[in-house]
Amino acid sequence: MEGSEVLRGFTIERILSSDERTKYISVLGRYSGQDGRSVVILRRRHFEQSTLPRLLSPETHAELHFRNDIYAKYTGMIPQDLGEVSIDIINPATDKHISKYEDQTYHMVVETPEVYKLIVRPYIDSIPASRIQWVYNILEKKAEADRLIFEDADPETGFLMHPDLKWDERQIEALYCIAMVKRRDIKSLRDLRRHHLPLLHNILKNGCKALSMKYGISAEDLRVFCHYQPSYYHLHVHFVHIRCDIGMGMAIGKAHLLSDIIGNIELLKDYYARCTLEMSLGEKDPLAARIMTHLPWLRELGYQQEFYPE
Amino acid sequence: MEGSEVLRGFTIERILSSDERTKYISVLGRYSGQDGRSVVILRRRHFEQSTLPRLLSPETHAELHFRNDIYAKYTGMIPQDLGEVSIDIINPATDKHISKYEDQTYHMVVETPEVYKLIVRPYIDSIPASRIQWVYNILEKKAEADRLIFEDADPETGFLMHPDLKWDERQIEALYCIAMVKRRDIKSLRDLRRHHLPLLHNILKNGCKALSMKYGISAEDLRVFCHYQPSYYHLHVHFVHIRCDIGMGMAIGKAHLLSDIIGNIELLKDYYARCTLEMSLGEKDPLAARIMTHLPWLRELGYQQEFYPE
Numbered sequence: 001m002e003g004s005e006v007l008r009g010f011t012i013e014r015i016l017s018s019d020e021r022t023k024y025i026s027v028l029g030r031y032s033g034q035d036g037r038s039v040v041i042l043r044r045r046h047f048e049q050s051t052l053p054r055l056l057s058p059e060t061h062a063e064l065h066f067r068n069d070i071y072a073k074y075t076g077m078i079p080q081d082l083g084e085v086s087i088d089i090i091n092p093a094t095d096k097h098i099s100k101y102e103d104q105t106y107h108m109v110v111e112t113p114e115v116y117k118l119i120v121r122p123y124i125d126s127i128p129a130s131r132i133q134w135v136y137n138i139l140e141k142k143a144e145a146d147r148l149i150f151e152d153a154d155p156e157t158g159f160l161m162h163p164d165l166k167w168d169e170r171q172i173e174a175l176y177c178i179a180m181v182k183r184r185d186i187k188s189l190r191d192l193r194r195h196h197l198p199l200l201h202n203i204l205k206n207g208c209k210a211l212s213m214k215y216g217i218s219a220e221d222l223r224v225f226c227h228y229q230p231s232y233y234h235l236h237v238h239f240v241h242i243r244c245d246i247g248m249g250m251a252i253g254k255a256h257l258l259s260d261i262i263g264n265i266e267l268l269k270d271y272y273a274r275c276t277l278e279m280s281l282g283e284k285d286p287l288a289a290r291i292m293t294h295l296p297w298l299r300e301l302g303y304q305q306e307f308y309p310e
Numbered sequence: 311m312e313g314s315e316v317l318r319g320f321t322i323e324r325i326l327s328s329d330e331r332t333k334y335i336s337v338l339g340r341y342s343g344q345d346g347r348s349v350v351i352l353r354r355r356h357f358e359q360s361t362l363p364r365l366l367s368p369e370t371h372a373e374l375h376f377r378n379d380i381y382a383k384y385t386g387m388i389p390q391d392l393g394e395v396s397i398d399i400i401n402p403a404t405d406k407h408i409s410k411y412e413d414q415t416y417h418m419v420v421e422t423p424e425v426y427k428l429i430v431r432p433y434i435d436s437i438p439a440s441r442i443q444w445v446y447n448i449l450e451k452k453a454e455a456d457r458l459i460f461e462d463a464d465p466e467t468g469f470l471m472h473p474d475l476k477w478d479e480r481q482i483e484a485l486y487c488i489a490m491v492k493r494r495d496i497k498s499l500r501d502l503r504r505h506h507l508p509l510l511h512n513i514l515k516n517g518c519k520a521l522s523m524k525y526g527i528s529a530e531d532l533r534v535f536c537h538y539q540p541s542y543y544h545l546h547v548h549f550v551h552i553r554c555d556i557g558m559g560m561a562i563g564k565a566h567l568l569s570d571i572i573g574n575i576e577l578l579k580d581y582y583a584r585c586t587l588e589m590s591l592g593e594k595d596p597l598a599a600r601i602m603t604h605l606p607w608l609r610e611l612g613y614q615q616e617f618y619p620e
Contacts, residue, residue, distance in 0.1 A: 001374070002372070002373065002374055003371050003373075004368035004369075004370070004371055004372075005368070006372035006374075006384060007366050007370055007372060008367075008368045010366050010367070012362055012363065012366060015359065015362075018356075018357070019356075020356045021331075021332055021555075022331050022333075023332075023333050023354050023355070023356050023357065025356075025362075027362065027366065029366070040366060042365065042386070044333050044354040044356075044357075045333070045354075046328070046329075046330045046333050046335070046354075047333065047335045047352055049325065052322055052325075052335075052337060053322065055352065055395075056317050056320050056322060056337065056339070056350060057317055057318075057320070058314035058315070058317060058318045059314075060314070060316075060317055060397075061313050062312065062313065062314075062316035062317065062397055063313075064311070064312055064316075070400055070401055070402060070403070071398070071400055072398070072399045072401070073396070073397070073398055073399075074396070074397040075395075075397070076352070076394060076396065076397040077391065077394055078390075078393060078394070078395055079390075080387065080388075080389075080390040080393065081387065083387075083388055083390060083392070083393020083394075083395075084385050084386060084388070084393075085365075085385075085386045085388055085393075086383070086384070086385065087370075087372055087383075087384040087386040088383055088384075089381075089382045089383075089384070090380055090381055091380060091382070092380060093380070105553075106552050106553070107530040107531060107552065108529075108530050108532065108552060109530065133379065134378055134379045134381070137378060137379065138378075143378040143379070144376060144378055146376070147376065165381070165383060168375070168385070173330050174330040219418075220418050220419065221417060221418070223418065223562065223563060223590075225562055241330075242416050242417065242418060242590060243328075243329075243330065243415075243416070244330050244331065245329065245330070245331040245332075245558070246331065247331070247555050247557065248555070250561045250562055251533075251560045251561060251562070251565075252533065252535055252560055252561070252562060252565045252567050252570075253533065253567060255561075255562045256562065257562050257563060259420055259588045260562075260585075260586065260587065260588055262586075263585055263586035263587075264585070266586075267578065267581070267584055267585060268578060271577070274577055275570075275573055275574070275577060276570065276572075276573030277570065277573075278567045278570055280533075280552060
């Protein structure tokens with residue numbers, strides 16, 4: 001579907017989330033004649049440098065709000081093509097999609113190795129493999145093959161690099177790419193051990209190299225990190241331009257720098273089996289529910305004692 | 311001035327700052343026939359709820375980028391009036407205006423224990439003590455005594471808690487407090503060893519307790535962390551509401567969760583003497599200059615080799 005057909009017959013059910021600061025809104029709705037529901041995400045685009053000469057010209061029609069001494073405030077009607085937005089559509093959307101895009105409250109939770117073994121790992125293992133079919137589509141080049149930036153086919157240390165959905169590849173300062181590892185046995189950070197060091201070094205070195213060759217960006221201008229908890233449990237690494245402020249996505253309690261991960265494992269081969277990881281969890285995250293129900297006896301075990309001063 | 315006249319004859323000199331996340335850009339330029347320079351600030355508008363029925367209708371023309379399973383990505387050409395932006399103009403702009411709107415470039419730098427010993431520590435030791443006289447004024451209650459939230463006077467494990475200057479104490483969701491340790495021999499994270507664990511546990515436990523008693527906030531709604539590099543070298547801990555998005559201030563490469571710090575030291579007593587810390591450094595930071603001048607021979611030592619693929 002293309003053009004004016006894409007949104008024809010779409011009716012809005014409710015707004016899932018809306019962020020004034022980043023100019024982002026996600027909407028739940030239905031297409032007439034369809035059973036399933038859809039999530040539609042709208043994002044304003046950043047101002048592209050190449051378009052500034054047109055934006056800051058008589059092509060822009062400015063309406064004065066007020067003037068005070070040297071300061072003046074206007075509303076600008078800009079050329080239509082410079083007002084383009086990004087639209088992501090998930091159709092049909094599962095309840096998990098819907099709750100992922102719905103605003104929610106976050107809490108800090110401390111994951112000890114015991115909490116991981118007793119609660120988090122069983123939860124991860126309970127997730128149906130079909131949930132990451134889209135990842136396997138990418139690894140098998142059944143999807144997004146045309147967007148492939150780099151591939152290292154080695155079954156042990158190989159990975160594929162693609163631009164992330166969030167990036168439209170227009171502005172270097174918004175660069176957001178994802179490296180997905182070829183091997184399918186690493187669910188997350190917690191599985192990483194010393195024998196994975198060649199894989200991690202390879203992703204860091206050749207991931208940066210691939211991006212510098214394709215986009216001319218230097219490694220020192222990239223934040224290279226993993227998420228814990230990740231949104232899906234197949235090891236992947238985020239490459240994001242240092243000037244791209246992604247808020248929670250690069251915050252402590254969620255993001256872990258790859259070079260720090262490598263350093264930790266070099267320091268202690270089973271660091272990620274033994275370390276305590278504090279993380280921010282959304283209330284609607286099914287994992288949060290599991291941890292909360294276990295908290296009473298976890299506290300008896302001394303879990304997070306300093307976090308619950310009685 | 312109104313309409314298409316407002317930006318007529320404006321020529322762009324350079325971009326002062328640009329923020330992809332908030333869709334903000336400030337530009338320095340001149341109007342032909344004027345001596346002074348002007349700063350023009352462009353901001354995208356958020357999506358107004360009332361305009362959603364038009365945005366999500368055939369009035370929006372969508373061009374497909376790609377589809378993968380249930381996910382599809384489009385560029386949307388929306389009605390021109392829904393693409394309006396806000397424009398602020400400062401004319402003429404002084405140098406002070408210009409530097410206010412100009413931002414500095416950050417780079418990721420990997421601090422190995424050697425880099426710390428050879429460059430960072432000497433830099434820290436070279437900073438005149440007078441720079442943190444204001445900290446000692448607080449510790450001695452010669453300053454901000456009226457804003458004191460909590461004090462533990464123990465010379466070994468004690469600390470003082472104050473609201474940060476960034477917080478006006480009005481909105482709980484903007485809560486930002488600082489715990490400053492009594493003892494004066496801990497410059498930063500790098501100095502922390504196992505014998506400091508009682509101090510760190512005390513700050514985490516009683517800092518959270520003090521804030522829950524004064525503001526009724528729960529420990530699980532607080533991000534508790536240190537900065538590395540910090541803005542001043544006397545150990546202090548940030549307590550920030552989890553919903554308060556402070557961007558770089560809570561980002562990896564700058565912030566380190568206190569409970570992770572404690573966990574690392576419990577795992578390895580000299581963790582912070584031996585670990586590698588990747589950090590974001592601003593170009594205007596005097597430490598950045600020192601590290602950059604040393605980079606050539608640091609690279610010869612293999613420093614950041616994976617970061618500089620030759």
